[in-house]
Amino acid sequence: MLPLCGIEEQEYIREQTVKITKTEIFVLGDPAEAPNDGARVHGLAFLRIHTDTGYTGISEIFVVPPGVARAVLDGPESLFGRMLLGEDPCPPQRLWNRLYNSMLHGNRRGWVIICLGAVDVALWDLYGKMMERPVWQLLGGNERTRHQIVEGSDPAQIIPYCTIISDRWDPASVLREQVERVVALRDLGYRAFKIEPMQQTSDTIVELTRRTREVLGPEPMLSVDVGYLWNDVGTAVSTLKRLEEFDIYFFETPFPVDRMDAYAQLAAQTPLRLAAGEHAVTRWEFLDFMDRGGMLVMQPYMTTCGGLTEAMRIVELAHARGAIVCPGNWSTHVLGAATVHLAAVSPITPYIESAPAEVFASPLRQALQQVSPHAVDGVIELPTAPGIGVELPDDLIDEFLLPPDQGWQYHEEQ
Numbered sequence: 084m085l086p087l088c089g090i091e092e093q094e095y096i097r098e099q100t101v102k103i104t105k106t107e108i109f110v111l112g113d114p115a116e117a118p119n120d121g122a123r124v125h126g127l128a129f130l131r132i133h134t135d136t137g138y139t140g141i142s143e144i145f146v147v148p149p150g151v152a153r154a155v156l157d158g159p160e161s162l163f164g165r166m167l168l169g170e171d172p173c174p175p176q177r178l179w180n181r182l183y184n185s186m187l188h189g190n191r192r193g194w195v196i197i198c199l200g201a202v203d204v205a206l207w208d209l210y211g212k213m214m215e216r217p218v219w220q221l222l223g224g225n226e227r228t229r230h231q232i233v234e235g236s237d238p239a240q241i242i243p244y245c246t247i248i249s250d251r252w253d254p255a256s257v258l259r260e261q262v263e264r265v266v267a268l269r270d271l272g273y274r275a276f277k278i279e280p281m282q283q284t285s286d287t288i289v290e291l292t293r294r295t296r297e298v299l300g301p302e303p304m305l306s307v308d309v310g311y312l313w314n315d316v317g318t319a320v321s322t323l324k325r326l327e328e329f330d331i332y333f334f335e336t337p338f339p340v341d342r343m344d345a346y347a348q349l350a351a352q353t354p355l356r357l358a359a360g361e362h363a364v365t366r367w368e369f370l371d372f373m374d375r376g377g378m379l380v381m382q383p384y385m386t387t388c389g390g391l392t393e394a395m396r397i398v399e400l401a402h403a404r405g406a407i408v409c410p411g412n413w414s415t416h417v418l419g420a421a422t423v424h425l426a427a428v429s430p431i432t433p434y435i436e437s438a439p440a441e442v443f444a445s446p447l448r449q450a451l452q453q454v455s456p457h458a459v460d461g462v463i464e465l466p467t468a469p470g471i472g473v474e475l476p477d478d479l480i481d482e483f484l485l486p487p488d489q490g491w492q493y494h495e496e497q
Contacts, residue, residue, distance in 0.1 A: 102134060103167050103169065105132070106156050106163070106164040107132075107157065108156050109129050111126075113447045114446065120445070127414070127415065128144040129144065129417070130198075130205050132167070132209055138209055140205035140206055140208035140470065141475065142205040147197050162198075166182060175207050175392055178206060179206075179389075179390060179393070182199050191365065192368075197386055199389055200390035201386045202390065207222075208473075216469060217424065218391070218421075223428045241427065241435060243275065243434065243436065243463060246437070247265055248279050252282050257287065258294060262291070264442040265299065267442050274461040275304035275461075276303060277305075283312075285322040288322060289322065292329050304332045304434060305329065305331060305332060306331060306358070309337060311339045314345075316348045320352050327355065333357070333380040336361075343375040343376045356380045357379060359378055359382060360372065361387070365388065369400065380408075381401050385418055385425065386421070391421060391424065395425070402430065402431050408431050408432050409433065410426065419456070420456050420473045422435045423435065423456050423471075437458065446483075456473075
């Protein structure tokens with residue numbers, strides 16, 4: 084159940100006559116001369132919601148082609164923009180329900196839900212600024228029962244796990260580049276890692292895991308993602324059996340996520356937690372993962388799943404089923420900022436995903452990391468700034484702004 088407004092918030096809302104006056108899409112990307120490594124941002128849409136009081140809310144929109152984002156959210160003629168103009172932005176849950184219910188006779192999945200998620204994150208950002216509070220406080224606060232806090236840990240700190248990819252995918256490059264990046268981030272104080280031996284044989288997957296655990300030692304969290312590599316359960320079972328000795332926290336996306344029977348068969352034959360959710364939308368898909376697929380680690384992206392409002396529902400469903408929520412984010416630290424606020428509230432979120440700009444060549448990722456909540460010595464402190472804690476300077480936007488004729492350019496090359 085989502086938190087209800089307190090007396091202070093209710094009185095504040097009654098006294099306000101705030102109205103949404105504009106929805107705006109702009110697209111940022113790395114410059115043409117930037118290195119073309121695996122972390123390059125080709126075109127990433129951002130949503131800004133304006134009000135008649137001057138307050139604004141912002142969100143990024145991961146894996147939605149910018150042209151689609153414009154059609155859904157840019158201005159008074161867009162699909163959602165026309166429904167948002169003139170509306171009171173508070174509380175965000177009301178407008179989430181209105182937009183979702185407007186699609187009762189449509190397809191309540193796919194890109195349109197991701198755009199709804201961006202609206203929701205931007206509304207929570209706006210609401211936090213109006214209330215002069217960080218969003219995590221409005222979502223329910225950073226509360227943990229003392230009986231479930233490991234002695235010596237700090238529930239007010241968020242721990243990101245670093246996703247490590249390769250620039251090239253031949254086996255030698257995968258083994259060398261990913262281990263080198265793990266070592267560099269370990270030396271910066273990061274404490275949790277996920278390697279990605281995608282498009283690799285089982286032997287290379289095991290060898291990369293072995294080398295990574297060797298350089299990390301026994302303490303740091305280590306997970307593995309093979310990016311929907313297999314179709315047969317037998318290969319997955321035998322490979323995961325070989326990985327058990329390396330203390331793998333979770334194993335991500337062994338199969339395409341429309342193969343629930345395969346996930347269920349694998350879950351019944353391995354002690355490793357299975358994880359998925361990076362492209363899943365709405366709580367209903369996550370229910371399928373848990374109830375039919377036997378997965379124990381849910382990985383909602385804060386916009387993709389349908390926003391912070393829907394992510395809170397996913398946390399509750401996972402909590403009741405004995406699963407955990409480790410939100411995904413192979414995007415920028417703007418999406419990561421929203422993720423931090425969910426992690427602050429969730430009692431079942433030991434880690435959140437992060438793409439650390441320290442080891443990737445994307446100038447845009449590096450610039451956005453500097454203006455967003457980010458890790459210091461491996462942890463992210465609870466934000467204190469109102470909203471989600473991100474303000475994009477005009478000069479940053481000007482530097483990375485892409486022209487409208489690139490409006491259908493995807494975030495990543497397909």
